[in-house]
Amino acid sequence: MTSPLDAPSTAVAQPEAVLQGIGRKAIEGRSLGQIAWARLKRDKLAIAGGVVVILLIAMALLAPLLTKITGGSPTEFNQDLIDPTFSKPKGDGIFAGFSWDHPLGVEPRSGRDVFSRILYGAQISLLIGFLATAVSVVLGTVAGVIAGYFGGWVDTFLSRTMDVFLAFPLLLFALALAGVIPDSAFGLSGNSLRVAVLVFIIGFFNWPYIGRIIRGQTLALREREFVDAARSLGASGRWVIFRELLPNLFAPILVYSTLMIPTNILFEAALSFLGVGIRPPTPSWGKMLADAVPFYSVAPMYMVVPGLAIFITVMAFNLLGDGLRDALDPRAR
Amino acid sequence: MRRKAALAAGLALVLAITACGGGGNGGNGGTAEFNAADTSIVNASTKAGGTLNLALNDDWDSIDPGNTYYGFAWDFARFYGRALTMFKPAPGTAGLEVVPDLATGLGEFTDGGRTVTYKLRPNVKFEDGTPVTSKDVKYAVARTYARDVLPNGPTYFVDLLDAGDYPGPYQQPDLNQFTGIQTPDDLTVVFKLKAPFGDFDYLAANPQTIPVPQAKDTGAKYQEHPMSTGSYKVDSYVPGKEFILSKNPNWDTSDTNRKQLLDKIDVKLKVNAEDIDNRLLAGSLDADLAGTGVQAAAQSRILSDPNLKKNADNSFTGRLWFFVMDEKVAPFDNIECRKAVQYATDKVALQTAFGGPIAGGEVATTMLPPNIVGYQKFDLYQTPEAKGDIAKAKEALAACGMPNGFSTKILLRSDRPKEVAAGEALQQALAKAGIQAEITGVPSGGYFTRFAGAPEYMHANNIGIAFHGWQADWPTGYGFLQQLVDGRTIKAQGNTNVQEMDLPAINALFDKAAASTDVAERTAIYGQIDRAAMEHASVVPFLYAKGLVYRNPQMTNVYIQYSYGIYDFSQVGKQ
Numbered sequence: 001m002t003s004p005l006d007a008p009s010t011a012v013a014q015p016e017a018v019l020q021g022i023g024r025k026a027i028e029g030r031s032l033g034q035i036a037w038a039r040l041k042r043d044k045l046a047i048a049g050g051v052v053v054i055l056l057i058a059m060a061l062l063a064p065l066l067t068k069i070t071g072g073s074p075t076e077f078n079q080d081l082i083d084p085t086f087s088k089p090k091g092d093g094i095f096a097g098f099s100w101d102h103p104l105g106v107e108p109r110s111g112r113d114v115f116s117r118i119l120y121g122a123q124i125s126l127l128i129g130f131l132a133t134a135v136s137v138v139l140g141t142v143a144g145v146i147a148g149y150f151g152g153w154v155d156t157f158l159s160r161t162m163d164v165f166l167a168f169p170l171l172l173f174a175l176a177l178a179g180v181i182p183d184s185a186f187g188l189s190g191n192s193l194r195v196a197v198l199v200f201i202i203g204f205f206n207w208p209y210i211g212r213i214i215r216g217q218t219l220a221l222r223e224r225e226f227v228d229a230a231r232s233l234g235a236s237g238r239w240v241i242f243r244e245l246l247p248n249l250f251a252p253i254l255v256y257s258t259l260m261i262p263t264n265i266l267f268e269a270a271l272s273f274l275g276v277g278i279r280p281p282t283p284s285w286g287k288m289l290a291d292a293v294p295f296y297s298v299a300p301m302y303m304v305v306p307g308l309a310i311f312i313t314v315m316a317f318n319l320l321g322d323g324l325r326d327a328l329d330p331r332a333r
Numbered sequence: 334m335r336r337k338a339a340l341a342a343g344l345a346l347v348l349a350i351t352a353c354g355g356g357g358n359g360g361n362g363g364t365a366e367f368n369a370a371d372t373s374i375v376n377a378s379t380k381a382g383g384t385l386n387l388a389l390n391d392d393w394d395s396i397d398p399g400n401t402y403y404g405f406a407w408d409f410a411r412f413y414g415r416a417l418t419m420f421k422p423a424p425g426t427a428g429l430e431v432v433p434d435l436a437t438g439l440g441e442f443t444d445g446g447r448t449v450t451y452k453l454r455p456n457v458k459f460e461d462g463t464p465v466t467s468k469d470v471k472y473a474v475a476r477t478y479a480r481d482v483l484p485n486g487p488t489y490f491v492d493l494l495d496a497g498d499y500p501g502p503y504q505q506p507d508l509n510q511f512t513g514i515q516t517p518d519d520l521t522v523v524f525k526l527k528a529p530f531g532d533f534d535y536l537a538a539n540p541q542t543i544p545v546p547q548a549k550d551t552g553a554k555y556q557e558h559p560m561s562t563g564s565y566k567v568d569s570y571v572p573g574k575e576f577i578l579s580k581n582p583n584w585d586t587s588d589t590n591r592k593q594l595l596d597k598i599d600v601k602l603k604v605n606a607e608d609i610d611n612r613l614l615a616g617s618l619d620a621d622l623a624g625t626g627v628q629a630a631a632q633s634r635i636l637s638d639p640n641l642k643k644n645a646d647n648s649f650t651g652r653l654w655f656f657v658m659d660e661k662v663a664p665f666d667n668i669e670c671r672k673a674v675q676y677a678t679d680k681v682a683l684q685t686a687f688g689g690p691i692a693g694g695e696v697a698t699t700m701l702p703p704n705i706v707g708y709q710k711f712d713l714y715q716t717p718e719a720k721g722d723i724a725k726a727k728e729a730l731a732a733c734g735m736p737n738g739f740s741t742k743i744l745l746r747s748d749r750p751k752e753v754a755a756g757e758a759l760q761q762a763l764a765k766a767g768i769q770a771e772i773t774g775v776p777s778g779g780y781f782t783r784f785a786g787a788p789e790y791m792h793a794n795n796i797g798i799a800f801h802g803w804q805a806d807w808p809t810g811y812g813f814l815q816q817l818v819d820g821r822t823i824k825a826q827g828n829t830n831v832q833e834m835d836l837p838a839i840n841a842l843f844d845k846a847a848a849s850t851d852v853a854e855r856t857a858i859y860g861q862i863d864r865a866a867m868e869h870a871s872v873v874p875f876l877y878a879k880g881l882v883y884r885n886p887q888m889t890n891v892y893i894q895y896s897y898g899i900y901d902f903s904q905v906g907k908q
Contacts, residue, residue: 075761077682079681079682079685082685084690085636086632086633086689087629087685088633109685109686190771276747279774280756280772280774281772291754294628294750295629297629
């Protein structure tokens with residue numbers, strides 16, 4: 001039995017494996033993960049993306065600690081730092097309001113510390129990005145595997161369902177739904193309800209993207225010899241799905257979820273920008289961008305900072321995702 | 334330059350106005366300086382000719398005088414129509430006075446205030462030369478009863494006149510069936526009211542009394558060409574694009590309420606707000622018709638350049654920003670808890686959230702803004718520098734039986750960034766006194782039909798505090814306060830008395846004001862209502878709104894008409 005990924009002659013990887021093998025110890029078989037990791041390590045951009053992602057997660061988790069160091073608070077007003085006539089931070093130049101206490105300046109109107117708002121905003125962005133992706137991946141994988149493995153009317157039914165979801169005007173629906181959600185529902189209230197609703201909207205309507213890919217992969221894998229062999233040995237459908245198909249689907253799932261996270265972060269930012277995201281005063285990058293619009297000419301840095309935060313995050317996840325795809329599935333290059 | 338002679342004339346006029354209105358500093362009439370048009374006529378001149386270029390970020394709801402509810406539209410309608418009365422064309426508080434326009438005098442109240450009679454000026458003609466008669470005024474008011482055809486305008490006449498269930502002239506073309514107005518002769522208009530209404534002369538200034546000839550009325554299509562009685566007539570109106578007027582040859586030149594200096598008026602519609610600012614500062618526009626104030630970018634340019642600043646004005650718009658505490662939602666059913674919020678509120682923080690002293694406005698302590706008849710200055714809940722007094726707030730909390738504070742919710746319109754910023758500022762200020770408030774944001778569409786204006790929603794969701802903003806339909810205490818604090822206006826939907834204040838004493842004061850035909854007495858009552866409402870502590874006014882507006886130095890005879898809070902376009906000319 002072979003695994004599909006190391007079967008073809010991977011011209012790039014093999015000489016290295018051979019060289020390493022000769023240099024030190026006896027040639028030994030390497031697992032799929034080891035090969036992928038070796039490929040990934042050589043992709044400088046992907047590693048850089050990965051490092052930034054880890055840093056971002058660490059910053060989001062350590063937000064309370066980090067803000068303690070600078071002494072800022074995401075909700076505390078510092079109106080003594082605001083020029084009341086123009087509502088902008090006191091001082092001249094585009095870096096008005098920047099100081100050791102407020103390393104990224106202060107928000108126009110309220111004087112809240114931008115640095116701590118960015119950190120706490122990262123929590124929301126990453127939380128929603130990850131959770132929504134998890135929802136999509138679980139739904140998409142289940143539907144994709146079932147559709148691809150069983151085929152027939154099951155496939156037709158699930159595929160048409162995916163088409164319906166893909167044709168759904170998601171943004172309009174999200175705006176409408178987020179506008180009418182009550183103050184408390186499903187045992188949740190306030191911000192936790194908002195997060196749950198956003199996760200649901202973003203996750204539940206994006207699963208067909210990953211579902212289609214998984215379905216296609218399953219269709220291809222289903223016809224492979226090792227699946228036939230397992231079946232002829234009397235393996236149950238359950239065994240085939242969990243032991244033969246899913247391990248081989250791990251690579252595309254990992255790659256596409258990494259690529260979905262930034263899309264979902266952007267979507268959350270867009271919803272917050274349009275005013276249906278997290279409720280104030282909880283910071284969110286999209287909301288910060290929206291707030292910055294009237295001040296772009298008098299306090300441009302207030303627009304640049306959250307914009308950069310979104311840009312860096314999305315870029316890092318995309319680089320990492322691309323690198324992962326190249327490493328796990330070199331044929332896709 | 335022929336400016337000198339004109340300047341002297343302008344000065345004389347200003348002095349005359351200051352003498353009767355008692356408002357403002359009359360000394361700086363004529364010259365362009367910062368805020369000069371707030372209290373005086375800038376660039377007084379009799380020079381004729383030129384085109385007035387205006388722009389609007391939005392569009393009219395309808396240019397039909399009987400079918401519009403925008404302040405700028407009421408201001409502008411005076412170009413092409415004469416209502417029975419109008420606001421005195423004068424700067425400062427003198428502009429709050431009503432003077433006769435199509436009528437020869439103010440309303441004559443008889444039958445205990447239930448009958449109001451106006452005599453029309455003879456020789457007023459429509460633009461086609463047909464003389465205006467009392468029937469045309471009666472018809473104009475009658476057609477506002479047809480809410481299905483003309484849905485936009487206010488319903489004061491429908492509510493006040495004793496006309497049974499008259500369905501409007503489109504269903505009942507026989508005007509004799511409309512009993513709300515009688516026309517004993519061609520120049521007499523007699524209004525029959527269900528109950529006395531002291532402020533009736535203010536209602537008569539609404540463009541709904543601008544005469545409409547029944548033969549020319551085409552219902553909802555009348556706005557394609559309203560028949561002018563004013564100094565200008567409609568040349569063309571293309572919704573979403575432009576509105577052009579030219580001189581009306583049949584205008585009654587004995588009319589002293591408006592001028593006919595310009596050759597043409599050109600209003601561009603649906604123009605981007607920042608584009609308007611840029612064109613204003615470049616001089617290719619004369620003014621923003623809506624007069625709500627320039628955007629942040631233009632504001633910093635204007636205020637930092639003395640040459641631009643002298644052409645700008647910073648006047649009250651007539652709007653009040655405030656928030657209310659629902660007296661039916663615990664713990665605000667206890668006046669001491671309401672007082673705690675009154676004292677804890679940092680009004681300066683709210684002012685900064687709304688744009689600061691220039692773009693936002695002045696810190697408010699009363700419900701009536703200073704440019705409303707009946708305004709009296711007082712502050713029942715004074716705090717140091719208006720920044721809140723935590724000690725006094727805690728005292729009130731203790732008196733309320735909640736020394737450790739309580740939790741509540743703040744309702745606001747989440748698509749209004751300034752309101753959200755103000756909500757966050759209030760949240761911060763209340764937290765200092767131990768009051769934990771959670772912000773609930775809802776869309777501004779439906780704010781008064783489904784959310785703040787629906788008491789059931791407020792109770793069900795335990796909303797203690799709701800943001801609110803208000804501008805009067807006519808600038809008296811009655812026009813401003815009645816919909817806000819008269820307990821009989823509380824309704825299940827579209828409720829503007831959000832705090833659900835229902836005090837028999839206040840309700841009785843409104844009736845007393847309505848029944849009074851003495852201006853001084855009415856004015857005094859408005860002040861009493863304001864104070865009584867503030868004593869009840871459920872309304873927290875925090876900002877008398879102001880806007881920074883720019884006037885092209887080319888415009889002549891410019892001043893701010895206080896009753897609309899925007900430039901009085903009926904008087905301007907071009908240099």
